[in-house]
Amino acid sequence: MKTCKRKAVLLLSGGLDSTTILALAQKRGFEIYAISFRYGQRHRRELQAARRIAAAAKVARHIIVGIDLGSIGGSALTTGIAVPKDRPLKEMSRGIPITYVPARNTIFLSLALAWAEVLGCADIFIGVNALDYSGYPDCRPRYIKAYERLANLATRAAVQNGRKLTIHAPLIRMTKAQIIRTGLQLGVDYSQTCTCYDPASAGEACGRCDACLLRLKGFAANGIEDPAPYVAQRALRR
């Protein structure tokens, strides 16, 4: 007998956090509709990773939505500005970094909301994390609550059926180390994920941008080696 699963739209970047929530949401019994974005990011590696991860997890559907954020500008991730390297962790937790994309989560959640409405689905998963990215305003629990409130006023489903839409952000209060531990327990293959802001042309992570440094620290805290390929390893192999 086929059971009818509850649908969820899941924001899948191809990074460590979104891949972990994908495993979490499937464990909780949701049928996953994964959405990724081609938003003018500097590299396509993360979209390739998102495609591989969606296929491996056998999601119900995976769409990639193009948005021309480059025309708006304002971030090192969508313009030619250099990505900062080798920043001490203390410095990362102060202020908002140049890699911050203005209103990114607001934009991504809005498109996820539109798709959820089309699919008739009342659950959205997002892998935001307030602890390691304290500099990002749109990663805070208050922000997610405000978005949920907005979503419940914005859509036809909410107005016509009174159905409550939920934004799930299961990682929001976890450290990177806790996220990795959770994912490993769920059998996530982190070798497939792409976290780096500035990977090499062959795809290896730089190991020096904020995202790589936080990730490496998270693996180190779990006492295991990150299975993803890094540029430094190639240098060692020479």
Next chain:
Amino acid sequence: MKTCKRKAVLLLSGGLDSTTILALAQKRGFEIYAISFRYGQRHRRELQAARRIAAAAKVARHIIVGIDLGSIGGSALTTGIAVPKDRPLKEMSRGIPITYVPARNTIFLSLALAWAEVLGCADIFIGVNALDYSGYPDCRPRYIKAYERLANLATRAAVQNGRKLTIHAPLIRMTKAQIIRTGLQLGVDYSQTCTCYDPASAGEACGRCDACLLRLKGFAANGIEDPAPYVAQRALRR
């Protein structure tokens, strides 16, 4: 002596409502940064209208941001579904029409918010209207208030500078007739605006979709003829 004007991001569709708020915002002394969207709409006439209107109003800048809403689907305006024609006004005010684009205002406001953040601007203008479009959940005053609250949690400016972001929706409680009266007093040239959901290939409005019918009713209530070209006029000229 050059005075330094306050910047505002303004959502410009090229239609009657957004063209009216453009005139209103300029009257209030704002320097306008107009943003339009190529979102897979069935026709490009409205973008051509937006370009003409932005140029005529001498806005500080006008950008057109591409978003691939077609991949999400769910609306007659972005898919092949036929636009309803000749609906009685009473019927329009019941329920949400097939021309509703899921979460459209939420998506458009998010991109406006991103640009406002890049520009360092604390004011966003949107031409939503709750009376004539009672079927659209994202045109209601409660929705706009919830969005403003979200915007003030979502952005770097709000977090770092404590600067309050305002969503201006000056038409929200006006009838179409009142909007047109306001625009005419401000000298708006409505012959340049494009309202129709389904214009003819030569650009004339169909005169029969919900948007045309509401517009025509608004002009009639003001006792003047709509200066925009309609297909029916071409038929009469034959």
